[in-house]
Amino acid sequence: MNRIIEQRLADHLEVLQKIQASDLPQKLKMCAECVTKALSGGHKVLFCGNGGSAADSQHLAAEFVGRFQKERKGLPAIALTVDTSILTSVANDYGYETVFARQVQALGERGDVLIGISTSGNSKNVLLAMEEAKTKGIICIGMTAEGGGKMTDVADICLAVPARETARAQEMHILLGHILCELVDHE
Numbered sequence: 001m002n003r004i005i006e007q008r009l010a011d012h013l014e015v016l017q018k019i020q021a022s023d024l025p026q027k028l029k030m031c032a033e034c035v036t037k038a039l040s041g042g043h044k045v046l047f048c049g050n051g052g053s054a055a056d057s058q059h060l061a062a063e064f065v066g067r068f069q070k071e072r073k074g075l076p077a078i079a080l081t082v083d084t085s086i087l088t089s090v091a092n093d094y095g096y097e098t099v100f101a102r103q104v105q106a107l108g109e110r111g112d113v114l115i116g117i118s119t120s121g122n123s124k125n126v127l128l129a130m131e132e133a134k135t136k137g138i139i140c141i142g143m144t145a146e147g148g149g150k151m152t153d154v155a156d157i158c159l160a161v162p163a164r165e166t167a168r169a170q171e172m173h174i175l176l177g178h179i180l181c182e183l184v185d186h187e
């Protein structure tokens, strides 16, 4: 057990050090600029992802609508992962792959930002949401893992964490998401 704990902590640290040495901090700054511009212009941020990334979507949307660290007005953000009636009806009637795209079509507006989270970068429902977003003039930010999968071709800015394991990538996604919230608050 000790060996597993030590190894996972070391793995986590290694990914973090790779991020520090990569262009991800610069890309994160670009993401913060996009989100700040959207919010200042009266637009909103949409989030989507599956499993742990659905949880990240909800967590980060809550930081915007509620508060992150400092006192401010609530900022408009929606996790497209939370309404079980929408998710089940759209999945049932049109297919699971369309659950996020349908909501982007219904709720998204030019000037919004969509943040799609997928460690494989290949989850069809996240990719279709991004494709729908692009047809509407919505900027797409992707959070993925090493390689980035198909998301690298679809997202306007892709934060590909240099980790092959889903868990390690997810750990960094929430760190990057929290920094994004802080940068937006700062601006």
Ligand SMILES: O=C(CO)[C@@H](O)[C@H](O)[C@H](O)[C@H](O)COP(=O)(O)O
Pocket (backbone or CB within 6 Å): 050, 051, 052, 053, 117, 118, 119, 120, 121, 122, 123, 166, 167, 170
């Ligand atoms: O949290 C985890 C694994 O750490 C899982 O729930 C994981 O998010 C799910 O298997 C997802 O379906 C994976 O999808 P994706 O990250 O490849 O888009």
Ligand SMILES: [Zn+2]
Pocket (backbone or CB within 6 Å): 052, 167, 170
């Ligand atoms: Zn997980």
